[in-house]
């Protein structure tokens with residue numbers, strides 16, 4: 001009997017300032033471990049992990065990048081071909097939140113993405129276990145996402161494993177929504193061409209876009 005089970009490989013890149021917890025998030029997700037004395041990443045590192053969503057398997061190839069400015073030339077060549085981008089800050093570090101815009105722009109430029117509202121970004125507010133030191137409110141997070149057309153965001157703690165699995169699932173679900181919409185538009189495009197084009201006539205149809213993210 002043939003199975004309809006699909007296996008899809010997705011490249012996920014994690015960006016954000018040095019020290020926000022990108023490596024710890026990846027290690028919590030992949031190995032369920034947390035390192036209190038995690039070293040700064042130099043360049044990039046990647047790990048694979050499979051997750052199942054609605055009966056299909058997604059192999060996430062997770063690229064953890066160096067957040068420190070001095071490693072910019074080492075990390076940016078790895079942005080191309082990404083399927084998902086996780087923009088990460090720490091809830092106790094306002095400046096890492098303010099830098100999200102810079103990270104988004106850097107990613108769009110080096111990944112060479114033209115239609116930025118069609119790309120699955122997810123914003124991660126890490127270190128949610130230290131709320132007593134909170135410098136970024138949930139409202140500020142929502143506002144920034146709204147202003148930037150981003151519909152997926154979540155607060156996580158790599159330390160106590162809160163919402164880490166959920167963040168990666170949310171990211172894949174976001175990717176799936178965009179993928180389905182692209183398929184639908186393609187079908188509409190093909191139907192339009194087939195149904196309206198008379199023989200010998202040039203096609204001049206265009207694909208409609210949607211505000212929904």
Ligand SMILES: Nc1nc2c(ncn2[C@@H]2O[C@H](COP(=O)(O)OP(=O)(O)OP(=O)(O)O)[C@@H](O)[C@H]2O)c(=O)[nH]1
Pocket residue numbers: 016017018019020021022023024025035036037038039040041042065066067068126127128129130156157158159160
């Ligand atoms: N309290 C708390 N500390 C965390 C959490 N995640 C990471 N840390 C700590 O934050 C520090 C930096 O974590 P990393 O994962 O190395 O940060 P990074 O973003 O990968 O840093 P770069 O490699 O320099 O870009 C380490 O001391 C971690 O133990 C968290 O969820 N809560």
